[in-house]
Amino acid sequence: MSKVNELFGKKLAIVNFGIESFYRDLSRQNQSAVHVDWKPAAGGNKAAAEMLRKLREPSIAKKIDAANKEALKRILAAKPVLIGLSTAGEAIPGMTKTTVLHAGPPVTWERMCGPVRGAVMGGLVYEGLAKDIAEAEELAASGKITFDPCHHHNTVGPMAGVVTYSMPVWHIVNKTFGNDAFCTLNEGLGKVLRFGACDEGVYSRLRWMKNVLYPVLKEAMQIKGEIDLKVMIAQALQMGDEVHNRNKAATSLFIREIFPAVMKCSRSDEDKIAALEFINGNDHTFLNLSMPAAKCTMDPVFDIPYSTVLATMSRNGTDFGIRVAGLGPDKWFTAPAEIVDGLYFPGYSDKDANPDLGDSCITETAGIGGFCMAASPAIVQFVGGKVQDAIRYSTEMYEITVGEGNAYKIPALNFRGSATAVDILRVVETGIRPIINTGIAHKDYGVGQVGAGIVRPPLNCFLQALYECSNRWA
Amino acid sequence: MIKLEVRKNAYYDSVTLMLISKDIKKLEGVEEALVGMGTELNREIARNIGLETPGFEDVTANDFFVAVKCKDEDVFKSAAARVEELLSRKEESRCAAYYPSTLDGALKIEPDINMAVISVPGKFAAEVAQSCLEKDINVMLFSDNVSVSEEKALKEFAAERGLLMMGPDCGTAIINNVPLAFANVVKSGDIGMVCASGTGAQEVSCVIDRLGAGISQLIGTGGRDLKPEIGGVMMKTGLDALAADPKTKVIVLVSKPPSEEVAAKILMRAGSAGKPVVVCFIGGDPGIIKSFGLHAAVSLEDAAYKAVALSKGSKPDDFLGFTMGLEKAQALAKEEAFGMAGGQRYVRGLFTGGTLCDEAMKLLIGDLKHIYSNIPLKIEDKIENAKSCKGVCHTFLDFGDDEFTVGRPHPMIDPSLRAERVILEGNDPTVAVIMADCVIGYGSHENPAEELSNAIRAAKTNAAKAGRYLSVVASVCGTEDDPQCLSASRLQLANAGAVVLPSNAQAARFVKLILDNLK
Incomplete structure (x- = not known):
C-alpha cells in the first residue's frame, strides 16, 4: 500500500504555516492542528539562510547533531558542588596582585562603561593599589593593570563582575568533570561595587566581608564539607525562584544548610550573628552561587568539535559576547550591548540605564534564570508581565534548545525540564x-x-558565530 | 521481601513522588511501596509501614529512594522500571496561546503530524515544503510564486517517497473528509477527485453534494501540474491512490486542457484505473477523452452529474439544461430583459474564482465571439491594467489574478474590490447583465453573499435612477453544511434582486438567454 493510501486510513494531524485563518478553520472543526508562527529562516537574511542550509547538509548536520547531543549530555551530567571558600589570589588561576577581572567579553579601559570603570577604580582602592579614585583612574589607564574577563579564569561576576586579588570567593567544583568555578560573595543591594559604587561605604563593607563574613563562612564550610548546588537549585525552582533575579528561596535553603555549621565554628558569637544576618538580609546571596554553578556546568562543553551549543553569554556593559562550544573558549562573538527593557525604580528611566551588564546570564546559558521564568511568577510581575507571559517565555525557549533539563523542572509546565x-x-x-x-x-x-x-x-553575535561555523565546517 | 533502591543526590518534588508511590502500590505483586526523598519524615513513614530494611541508615535528605515490599525480585524490577518511566515522563505543556515557530516545535506538540498546509510567501515556500516532505509529512502548498524548477523538484521528491505534494498554488483539498484551505463541507461518499483547479474542485464537489452523493478524497495538484515541464506528476500519484482506494468507486479529474502529450499520458493512466473516470478538461476536446474510454464532461456541473450517475450505476448523460427547466428559464430571462434600456447589450462577469470565470467564458464565447478579460481565451482579447481600466463590451474579470492580489488577500477572503467593481460596471449604460460568483466554505470570507448583495442593491438602484434595469445573475458555490450555508447565501443574493442559479454553468447559460432577448 502506498503512503498516500496509508494516509487515507489515518486521522489527519495538520501543521499550518502561514495564513492563520486556515488553522482557525481547522480548530473550529475540532481537527488536530498546530499553527506555526512562521518567519523566514534567519529573518529573511539570505546569506545566513544559505549558511544554515549548508550546515544542514546531511554530512555536516550529522556531526553537528552528535556533537550537540554530547554537549547536552555533559550539561545534564554536571554536578556543581560548593566545596568551600578562598581568596581570589589563592584560588583563581592566573590571578596576580595587579590583575582586575571583569564581567563580559574582553574590553579595554578606554571602552569600559561607567559602572565597570567605577568598580575597577573601587577595586584598586580596596586593594590599596591607589589611595583614591583619582589615583585609581590614572593607574587603570597606565597599562600597569591587567584587565581580563572573569570567564577566562573559571570565574563569573554579577554586573561589573570586578574581582581583585584579596577578595574572598566561593569555590565550586563540577564533580563530574572536576572543573572549578569561582565567584565573589554578594554584597547586597544599594551602593555596591558591582554596580560601580566606589566610596568609603563600599570599601568598609568589602573589608568587613573579608575580615568577618569570609572567616565565618570558610570555617563553616570546612565543617559542613560540601553542598550540592544542583539539588538546591532544583528545589528553589519548585519554590518560586528562577535563581537569577529571584534567589529568595535558594538563599533560605542555603542558610538552612549552613546554619548548624556556622553555629559550630570557632568564631565569636558576635561575628557569627553578623554573618548570618548579612546573608539573611540579602536575597541575592545565592546568585553568587547559582552563577558559578552554571559556569562550571557549561565549561566542559568547550572541547566538542562541531557543537553549535551556546557555551557562554556575557556582557561588560559595552559589548554583549557569546562563545560557542565547538569554536572554543578563546573565540568571542560580540556586538554592542543593548538597553534592558524593564521596570525602573522610582526616579529613574531608561535614560539612566547602562547597557546590559554582567556575567549573570550564565544562568540562562545553563537553562535556568529567564529560561525558568515560568517557575518564578513573582519575577514576571517585577518585569511587568503576566504569569502567562512567563509561561510563554519559558515555552518559547524549547524552540532553540537541544534538550530539556533532567533536574531543573518547571512546575507550571507540568514539571517539564527547562529548555x-x-x-x-x-x-x-x-x-x-x-x-x-x-x-x-x-x-x-x-x-x-x-x-x-x-x-x-x-542577533549579530549569533550571525557572526554562524559565519564562523560555516567557514570552518561547511 | 523488602527491596530498597537509593539514588544519591537526586531531587524530585514530593507531590510527584507521592503520586508515583500510589501508582506503584497498584502494581500486581506489590504489597507496600514508598518512593520519596530520604527526609526524616519519609524514613519514619517507611518504618511505620514496614519498609524498614538495611541500607536505610545511609539515606540522607538529598537522596531519592524507592522502597517496595513485594513478592519477588521481578516484581521489584518492574516497579523500579515503572518509577523511572513516571519520573522521565515528558509532560508537554499545551498552552493555547503559544504557537511554535518551527516544524520541530510543532512536532513536539503533535508528534503525529501527517499533513502540512503551507501558505508562506512564495520565495520561502519550497524550503518549508521540502522540510515537511523530509519528515514524511504530506504537503498542501497554497503559496504561489514558486518556480517551475522548485515545483518539479518537490513533486519528484514527494513521488519517490510516496507522499502527496499538492501545489504550489493549490487552494482546495479534502483529505479524509477534512476540508483544507478553501474547501466545502461535503458529504462523505465514493467519488474521488484529483483537481488542478481550486474553484473548479469546489464547484464539482458542491454539486456532487447537492445531488446527494459524496466525496471520498479530493486531491489538489496545483494549476501547473499538467504543464509539460511538470508532466502531471501529482495527478498521476493522485489517480493511482484513488484507483487503489477501496472507498472510491468513481474518479473525477478536473483541469484546464493540458498539452496533448501530457493529456495522453494522464488519460492512458486513467483508462487503466479499473474504475469509471469522468474527465473535465474545462473547454477541452471531449473526443480525446472518449477515445481512452473515459467520460468527458462539458462543464464542471456536468462532471458532477456524470460522476453521481456512475456512482449510482446509471448511465451518464450530458447535462446542458436548467434545473428549473428550459421553458421556465427562458420566461425568467425574458422578464429580466424586459425593462432594459436601448443601449444595454453587454455582460460583465466579475469573479472571485478563476476557474469559474474561465468556465463561464468558455460556455459563452461561442455566442459572444469576443470576451475581454485579464485571463482571456483569445490573446487579442487581453485586457491590460484590468484593475484601473473600465470594462468594454463583454468583459470578464478574475479578481484572483495576480494583478488584483498584490499586497492584498485573495478576493475569496476579501471580496471588497469585486463588490466595488459591481457598482462601477453597473453604472455603464451599455451593461445589461452582471454575472458574479459567490464562493463560500472554509477559507472564504465569513459572509461573501452579504458583501455582494450590498453591491448588487446599490448597482440596481443606480441603474433604476438612470432609467435602466440592471440584471444580476449569480451562483453560489457551496453546501448547506458550510459555515456560511448555501441556502442562506442564496437567499441574501435573491433578496438583493439577483437571479440565483444552482451552478456556474447554468448561470452562464442563463446570461446567454438574457442576451438573446436583447438582439
Missing part, C-alpha cells in the same frame, strides 16, 4: 533569541541599581 543547551543555529533560523532576566545598572558609576527587566542578546 537546555541553546543551539545557535536554531537561534538564527527562528530569530528567537535567548531570554535573560537581569538587573539594570545606572550608567554613571556610584549610583547603583536603577531597575530590572528582560533582555535578549543581539
Whole structure:
C-alpha cells in the first residue's frame, strides 16, 4: 500500500504555516492542528539562510547533531558542588596582585562603561593599589593593570563582575568533570561595587566581608564539607525562584544548610550573628552561587568539535559576547550591548540605564534564570508581565534548545525540564533569541541599581558565530 | 521481601513522588511501596509501614529512594522500571496561546503530524515544503510564486517517497473528509477527485453534494501540474491512490486542457484505473477523452452529474439544461430583459474564482465571439491594467489574478474590490447583465453573499435612477453544511434582486438567454 493510501486510513494531524485563518478553520472543526508562527529562516537574511542550509547538509548536520547531543549530555551530567571558600589570589588561576577581572567579553579601559570603570577604580582602592579614585583612574589607564574577563579564569561576576586579588570567593567544583568555578560573595543591594559604587561605604563593607563574613563562612564550610548546588537549585525552582533575579528561596535553603555549621565554628558569637544576618538580609546571596554553578556546568562543553551549543553569554556593559562550544573558549562573538527593557525604580528611566551588564546570564546559558521564568511568577510581575507571559517565555525557549533539563523542572509546565543547551543555529533560523532576566545598572558609576527587566542578546553575535561555523565546517 | 533502591543526590518534588508511590502500590505483586526523598519524615513513614530494611541508615535528605515490599525480585524490577518511566515522563505543556515557530516545535506538540498546509510567501515556500516532505509529512502548498524548477523538484521528491505534494498554488483539498484551505463541507461518499483547479474542485464537489452523493478524497495538484515541464506528476500519484482506494468507486479529474502529450499520458493512466473516470478538461476536446474510454464532461456541473450517475450505476448523460427547466428559464430571462434600456447589450462577469470565470467564458464565447478579460481565451482579447481600466463590451474579470492580489488577500477572503467593481460596471449604460460568483466554505470570507448583495442593491438602484434595469445573475458555490450555508447565501443574493442559479454553468447559460432577448 502506498503512503498516500496509508494516509487515507489515518486521522489527519495538520501543521499550518502561514495564513492563520486556515488553522482557525481547522480548530473550529475540532481537527488536530498546530499553527506555526512562521518567519523566514534567519529573518529573511539570505546569506545566513544559505549558511544554515549548508550546515544542514546531511554530512555536516550529522556531526553537528552528535556533537550537540554530547554537549547536552555533559550539561545534564554536571554536578556543581560548593566545596568551600578562598581568596581570589589563592584560588583563581592566573590571578596576580595587579590583575582586575571583569564581567563580559574582553574590553579595554578606554571602552569600559561607567559602572565597570567605577568598580575597577573601587577595586584598586580596596586593594590599596591607589589611595583614591583619582589615583585609581590614572593607574587603570597606565597599562600597569591587567584587565581580563572573569570567564577566562573559571570565574563569573554579577554586573561589573570586578574581582581583585584579596577578595574572598566561593569555590565550586563540577564533580563530574572536576572543573572549578569561582565567584565573589554578594554584597547586597544599594551602593555596591558591582554596580560601580566606589566610596568609603563600599570599601568598609568589602573589608568587613573579608575580615568577618569570609572567616565565618570558610570555617563553616570546612565543617559542613560540601553542598550540592544542583539539588538546591532544583528545589528553589519548585519554590518560586528562577535563581537569577529571584534567589529568595535558594538563599533560605542555603542558610538552612549552613546554619548548624556556622553555629559550630570557632568564631565569636558576635561575628557569627553578623554573618548570618548579612546573608539573611540579602536575597541575592545565592546568585553568587547559582552563577558559578552554571559556569562550571557549561565549561566542559568547550572541547566538542562541531557543537553549535551556546557555551557562554556575557556582557561588560559595552559589548554583549557569546562563545560557542565547538569554536572554543578563546573565540568571542560580540556586538554592542543593548538597553534592558524593564521596570525602573522610582526616579529613574531608561535614560539612566547602562547597557546590559554582567556575567549573570550564565544562568540562562545553563537553562535556568529567564529560561525558568515560568517557575518564578513573582519575577514576571517585577518585569511587568503576566504569569502567562512567563509561561510563554519559558515555552518559547524549547524552540532553540537541544534538550530539556533532567533536574531543573518547571512546575507550571507540568514539571517539564527547562529548555537546555541553546543551539545557535536554531537561534538564527527562528530569530528567537535567548531570554535573560537581569538587573539594570545606572550608567554613571556610584549610583547603583536603577531597575530590572528582560533582555535578549543581539542577533549579530549569533550571525557572526554562524559565519564562523560555516567557514570552518561547511 | 523488602527491596530498597537509593539514588544519591537526586531531587524530585514530593507531590510527584507521592503520586508515583500510589501508582506503584497498584502494581500486581506489590504489597507496600514508598518512593520519596530520604527526609526524616519519609524514613519514619517507611518504618511505620514496614519498609524498614538495611541500607536505610545511609539515606540522607538529598537522596531519592524507592522502597517496595513485594513478592519477588521481578516484581521489584518492574516497579523500579515503572518509577523511572513516571519520573522521565515528558509532560508537554499545551498552552493555547503559544504557537511554535518551527516544524520541530510543532512536532513536539503533535508528534503525529501527517499533513502540512503551507501558505508562506512564495520565495520561502519550497524550503518549508521540502522540510515537511523530509519528515514524511504530506504537503498542501497554497503559496504561489514558486518556480517551475522548485515545483518539479518537490513533486519528484514527494513521488519517490510516496507522499502527496499538492501545489504550489493549490487552494482546495479534502483529505479524509477534512476540508483544507478553501474547501466545502461535503458529504462523505465514493467519488474521488484529483483537481488542478481550486474553484473548479469546489464547484464539482458542491454539486456532487447537492445531488446527494459524496466525496471520498479530493486531491489538489496545483494549476501547473499538467504543464509539460511538470508532466502531471501529482495527478498521476493522485489517480493511482484513488484507483487503489477501496472507498472510491468513481474518479473525477478536473483541469484546464493540458498539452496533448501530457493529456495522453494522464488519460492512458486513467483508462487503466479499473474504475469509471469522468474527465473535465474545462473547454477541452471531449473526443480525446472518449477515445481512452473515459467520460468527458462539458462543464464542471456536468462532471458532477456524470460522476453521481456512475456512482449510482446509471448511465451518464450530458447535462446542458436548467434545473428549473428550459421553458421556465427562458420566461425568467425574458422578464429580466424586459425593462432594459436601448443601449444595454453587454455582460460583465466579475469573479472571485478563476476557474469559474474561465468556465463561464468558455460556455459563452461561442455566442459572444469576443470576451475581454485579464485571463482571456483569445490573446487579442487581453485586457491590460484590468484593475484601473473600465470594462468594454463583454468583459470578464478574475479578481484572483495576480494583478488584483498584490499586497492584498485573495478576493475569496476579501471580496471588497469585486463588490466595488459591481457598482462601477453597473453604472455603464451599455451593461445589461452582471454575472458574479459567490464562493463560500472554509477559507472564504465569513459572509461573501452579504458583501455582494450590498453591491448588487446599490448597482440596481443606480441603474433604476438612470432609467435602466440592471440584471444580476449569480451562483453560489457551496453546501448547506458550510459555515456560511448555501441556502442562506442564496437567499441574501435573491433578496438583493439577483437571479440565483444552482451552478456556474447554468448561470452562464442563463446570461446567454438574457442576451438573446436583447438582439
